Amino acid sequence: MEYFLQQLINGLTLGAIYGLIAIGYTMVYGIIGMINFAHGDIYMVGAFIALMTFLLLGFGGTPFVAIPVALVIVLVISMLFTAVYGWTVERVAYRPVRGSFRLAALISALGMSIFLQNYVQLLQGARVKPLPPVIQGNIQLTSGGDFDVTISYLQVMIIVLTVVLMAGFTWLIHNTSLGRQQRSCEQDRTMAALLGVDVNRTISLTFVMGAALAAVAGTMAVMYYGVIHFFIGFLVGIKAFTAAVLGGIGSLPGAMLGGLLIGLIEAFWSGYFSVEYKDVAAFSILVLVLIFRPSGLLGRPEIEKV
């Protein structure tokens, strides 16, 4: 039981990170119908920017800024600069091929992903970049048994921050003019444009928001794992996309649910079966869900138009 609880906590933390990235995938897919393959690498860029900001604030040795202040600074800087990357990727690689052949956008995205990985590798080196723990200490939930269940402050922070961000984001999509514009573009871009929605701006902002959320995930990852390198975006990106598909692509609550499920599956699989095959588990679940429920858990079934 204690072991189960511990895996649950680990899985929730992982799921929070996946969920934040999955939102970026699902929004982009919803609005322009393409798999943004470079999104995992945007997350990696976010993690690097967060790492650099931490280092600038002295977290490589003795920090000279209080931890809460530093966290806010790092999050803001990482979100801001990563958002510029998201915007640029859309502007450079996706807008010119939008509306043309479907595979063109996908190849363009693959190219962008390869470019970003090598760009970071070239500039920052291929070595693993370590960061000493920023937040230490944990809360003991149970004691006395053969296994103490603990939740670290970092995990609490990750889960709380994710919940806050997701709530804020849901509010943004449902209650603001920008959210309305996004939803209208998602339904019918041509009609939205006719009704005075600036489609290009809306799509750009979608990428900006997705990248900002990915940056938060990257910041969390660099604190949680303590090491990053230029290739982390690939596998996490695929799993986050898996999460988006699992939840029903195009659906925001679906992405969150999918992220959570993928995180939990991964944590329980590594806890009870084998760590080596945890990625196989995630993919197998994906395949099963797609075969038996192709529109995902919360997605609407796709209507075929002839």
Added chain:
Amino acid sequence: MTTVLVPSRPDYRRVFNEAFMAGLVALALTVTMVGLHTVSVQSRLVIEFRPADVAGAVALVFLGRLGIGLIREGLLIPVGSLAAAIALVGLFIPMPSDVLRVILVGGGAVLAIRSAWGLYDARGGAAAAEARAAKGTLMDRISAGVQAYTPQIALVAGIAALAFPMIVQERYWIDIAILVLTYIMLGWGLNIVVGLAGLLDLGYVAFYAVGAYSYALLSVHFGLSFWVCLPLAGVLAALAGLILGFPVLRLRGDYFAIVTLGFGEIIRIILLNWYNVTGGPDGINNIARPSFFGIAEFTPAPAEGQVAFHELFGLEFDGIHRVIFLYYLILILAIVVNIVSVRIRRLPIGRSWEALREDDIACQSLGINRRNIKLIAFTISAAFGGFAGSFFATRQGFISPESFTFLESAIVLAIVVLGGMGSQLGIVLAAILIIGLPEIFRELEQYRMLVFGMAMVGIMTWRPRGLLAHREPSVLLHGRKGRLRSLPDRPARPAAGGLRS
């Protein structure tokens, strides 16, 4: 790209504003990633500042955007000559750093070419430009020409490929040619699924891996020769395709893509972790090299009871014999794949694939069993991947999961799509561009993949349907001649389709 130039007063303010914004974005992009360099000092990370590089990048983007804006406003000659001058300065006058030189030469040359292109387009005034636009762009005309003369071009290319090792006789170049041919073969194999049947397979490398490991395991454990294993590897890969294909082929579009990607990764993870069989990350070593059709060996001193290749033909021993043999081996394999896929297009099954690609609902309404024909495409393509994989294993003599990453799938897919979906010659062209060129520029190792990624984006924005786009049905009602005559009537590019096909 045929902009009709209007001789009005250039809007300098707008051009400057755009360039300023571009510079600002460049600053935001580079100030973190380029400006801050994380270096390890005594197992601790510290930040190094690189302000000069940031300034250089921002200046390049600002000036480049300014130049492009001015070209668009009609100042072709001044901008073009200035850019050419800058490129020449960068080329001939020593610069403090190589980066600066690359920036000057590259940026200047791009701007100069762009303005020269604009001048070329503007010749003869607006009327001539419009007439040219109606005929389609240069590349469209080239693709149409290539399509019309495909048999002749293929013949010439075939003869050139046959003669290649005789003319070059240098191991380095033949090795590159073998690599390019391997990718051409993979491209042709994948083209059956992607180009003909219109299914986006992101896990093709799985079958490549199955083929390679089948050969390696059969050869190492059972001592079977390459010539026995080659068909076996193909069969095993086809079987893998059948097993994987059965559940996933019900899916459509992007779901199919992501599941194939998942399968590709699953196979790689299994290879990495099934230590007893696959050797895990260590891979499999000492894989037998192919013999000369089982008659002779390519060794200076063959084992008892076997003949050496050079003795058989009375030649001096030379290591290059094996390389040349491998070259012809992969050439033949590739040509077999090509012939099979060209012929199969004309069979009912091939026509069903093309119909499926164009509209799968219509296809189903005509009584075509969608899943079965998809499965056939998937299986045949997997078998070809398996052949290529076993060739890869025998050529390398060593395989490990490292060689079968998602990047391989992405490269093969890029070859198919960049070449122009469904075009056999386009794939050859794309393979030479994507595999051959980077191999030749080996010294620029670290920039290779960077440029590769950029090139993928660039080619897709320039020609979204691939270099030699070919989407005409293989079988036509009135034969090829009738179609060609009516070609100019069609719009140069088909109207943009919806995103969800």
